[in-house]
Amino acid sequence: MSRELQLRIVSAIVMIAVVLAATWFGGLAFKILAAGIGLLIYYEWSTITRLAENSIRANAFGWFSMALISLNMLFGRAELTVPLFAGLVVTAAIPAVLRRVNWWQPGGLFYAGLSAISLSAIRGEDSLGFIAMLFVFIVVWSTDILAYFVGRAIGGPKLAPKISPGKTWSGAIGGTVAGVIGGLLIAMAHFQDVGLWVAIVAFALSVASQIGDLFESFIKRRFGVKDSSRLIPGHGGVMDRVDGLVFACFAAFFLAIGSSAGGVGTVVSMGAFLFGL
Template sequence: MSRELQLRIVSAIVMIAVVLAATWFGGLSFKLVAAGIGLLIYYEWSTITRLAESNIRANAFGWFSMAVISLNMLFGQAEFTVPLFAGLVVTAAIPAFLRRVNWWQPGGLLYAGLSTISLSAIRGEDSLGFVAMLFVFIVVWSTDILAYFVGRAIGGPKLAPKISPGKTWSGAIGGTVAGVIGGVLIAMAHFQDVGLWVAVVAFALSVASQIGDLFESFIKRRFGVKDSSRLIPGHGGVMDRVDGLVFACFAAFFLAIGSSAGGVGTVVSMGAFLFGL
């Protein structure tokens, strides 16, 4: 076994242990992990897009905004987090719109901030939060792993050759099927009555996770970088590891908001929503 492979394995074990422990304990522990992920995503985004060089003031506002969101989520009133975040994103977007400059800074703030907020919302404070987060993990990991192996085994037409030449339609379909099966199985392990809704949600999250993977590939290709950073030994950066996860969380978060706003029903918690309870 090569030293690089050993490093990848050790790093993966440490990351999984930390994330699962924080997910189990919930509360402040998980919020700290969610805030850390968001802050590191913004760091990598601003580095990739060279915001620190091209727009120092905008980048400073981005850091200020991420700090405000993180602190409010950790120690403030949870109900103020989304309105506060929306106001900060709009504030960041106004100069970009008026001056017709690039949108990388407000885009990065939106991406990083939503990562923190959606992760925290899914885990929540209720007893379903742990199972809900496991559900998302299993869907994303199943999708990612099977997409790789099915794509290699079957091959076929490329999914997005200009963005990620290695991805195929067979891999995408295989990954989606695996994600749905994994999601349904984890739900069945915890609940007696698992309806079609769980499969629909797992499907949406699986597709979203693959879109997230392609999105990050597009960003890296646009700026000519291989990895988002070198923060994780043997794995590259945080964005490289959580691109699919955060997009799946985005999908769950907006499905819940859309359901509530559309009058389908009041979302008591993200866990209850994901499992149709």
């Protein structure tokens, strides 16, 4: 076994242990994890897109905004999360509308901030949130793993050759089927009555996770980088590891808000939405 492979395996074990432990404990532990992921994503995004070189003020505002979002997540009020996030993103977008900065700056704030917020919202504060987070993990991991193996075994037409030449339609379909099955198994392990709704949500999250993977590939290809960073030994950067996960969380977050008459209040009841409770 090569040293590089050993490093990848050890890093993967450590990452999985940290993520699952934080998910199990929930509360402040998971909020710290979610905020940390958001901050690291913004760091990698700003580095890849060279935000500091284009506008020091805009980049400083981005870091200030991420700090506010993180502090509100950790110590603030849940009902303020969405209004605060929306206000900061709109403020960051004004200079882009006026063409004083490019759209990568507000885009980075939106991507990184929503990554942290949606992760935290899905986990929530109760045991149902724990199951919901496991549901998302299993859907995304099943999709990613089976898409790789099915794509290699069957091959066929490319999914998006200009963005990610290695991905195929067979892999995408195989990954989606695996994601739906994985999601259903997790749901059936915890609930007696699992309806079509759970399969529909799993399907949507699986597709979203693959779009997230393609989106990150597009960003890296656009700026000519191989990895988002070298923060994780043997694995590249945080964005490289959570690209599909955060898009799946985005999908769950927006579906929950869009389907609830309570609006932003759904950020504290994501598990109930995912399982139709």
